[in-house]
Amino acid sequence: MNALLHIAELKTKSKNLSSLVPTAHSLLPTPLSFGWYCMTPDYAISDFNSDASNAESISNFSNVEANSTPGDAESNSVIPNPEVDSVLVYLKSNSEPTEDEANSTPSKDVESNTVADVDFTVLPLLDSTVNNNIQVQWKSESERLLLILPTESQVPPSEVSWSEIWQQMKLRLKAGDRFRLPNTPVHLVARDRLLDTRQLQELAESLNDVELQLKSVSTSRRQTAIAAVSSGYSVEQTQPESTLNLASVTAPQPLADALYLQMTVRSGLEIRHPGSVIILGDLNPGGIVVADGDILVWGRLRGIAHAGAGGNRECLIMAVQMEPTQLRIADAVARAPEKSPMQFLPEVAHITPEGIRISKASDFSRSQLSRINQEP
């Protein structure tokens, strides 16, 4: 029964993938107006593609095995060993429309183990949406700053994750230094995270260093509330968010306010934000920015930028100097050409029917983009 579910999942997934493929895969290296040759998303996207077709070929392969009876001499002589067989199926699956493939897979092959394996390999590729709550967020709300911590279901509690949260909090704090007014009260939204007095004290101390004052705490945990009260903060008890409800929320949510960071996003750092992200500084190689909205880098973009991670293909990536490791917009991926251009001008990356393209910022305009999108 479990395996049956698996194959059903696999089918929908391979369908998803194949619906994804044409947009990005029908790429011909058409020269762009600008000196930078258009980024052909062949590498990464063809990965998506080959995985999908692999999935199909393998499930098909089991199909062929099941159908070939011992007396079927013809198939045996023509296709002597299963490897050649699978190669042929692979070729076939590549040449034929993918829907046929999915339809031809009989459901009685459900029990084959390979299918479950394939399912496993396909899964991580689809995990491209921003989980909005896994990072520490700062928000300003009517004369006070909100410091929102991730919930324990998103980042499991342990000493390590606390130090990660701690680092994130400090980096974000530093990146917004210029605009903060001194002595702004801070309200900590701890949600269901368990905090002890020591952690609260550390927090208050490092906030004091930048002239911010921790005033109040809202939490759904009784222990945290007690710790906060005994440290002298005013406490709001909230109802625990039920995880069951969270999982079923599928309604589209409006984008969050843009995140403005004045910092260098260095190697190993990952910025995730459920809205647009503006970075005043460089995005270094090894650094990743994932945003549900646009990404604007006022500096050198050398790392990985993923705009429209929620699936919005209208999103843009802009940089003063564009030398990315990889660009992703919604479900499309592109990598930089091997040779970097001799001189840099501000550029904009956007999705066209051929995949992700980069234009000179001065040439790029909304009208041009919409014209490109309207063409079949």
Add this chain to the structure above:
Amino acid sequence: MTRIIVTTSGKGGVGKTTVSANLGMTLAKMGRQVALVDADFGLRNLDLLLGLENRIVYTAVEVLARECRLEQALVKDKRQPNLVLLPAAQNRTKDAVTPDQMKLLVNALAQKYQYVLIDSPAGIEMGFKNAIAPAKEALIVTTPEIASVRDADRVVGLLEAQGIKRIHLIINRIRPAMVRANDMMSVQDVQELLAIPLIGVIPDDERVIVSTNRGEPLVLSETPSIAATAFENIARRLEGETVEFLSLDSPQDNIFTRLRRLLWTKIV
């Protein structure tokens, strides 16, 4: 006010320990009271580079276990009385100490010495966390290689998150000839990526290897070398002096190049 400086890099083998040893020795020569702290528990090397291995009786772990006093563990340098080494234990791992214990040790040393230089292990795990916990400043050592620079970038991010604001860059093992031929990242390339102030550039020098193996820091050697001068310049810049960077771009001064330069200048 004691300067507590950690030497770190992320990547291994770029010359953290060599830089620590030579800088410590130079500062001591300049008349400062210097304590070198080896934070590389389990893989200690600093004592080898200083040639002090056979004088170690107690280590930092014994101090923390209260088996000896801090003064007993400190190894005085035979050549330079201003320099002491607090050795790491070789028979333990990085988990043998905690960041708080490191703070305790270093703060005790800071009472008596003007400079406390901490030699960090490679990596960004426990040993690194121990090493940076007590530090107020950091020296990032990197070679002009992409892997080393990438790791340095990560480490700078971690140091910034830790709240260490004074971070300086040392580019080690640069080969001017290769840079000129465009086969090696230049100082500018590295600086552009890391975006932290440069405090020194040390050219690749075979004598560094010789001095390492002998256990005699390069700056103590009688014959002058560009690498030793570079270390001295870094020490002077740490002291607040403004020192011109060595011009490594000039080709080796032998009679032919001089002659050629002479001819060229005449012609043009």
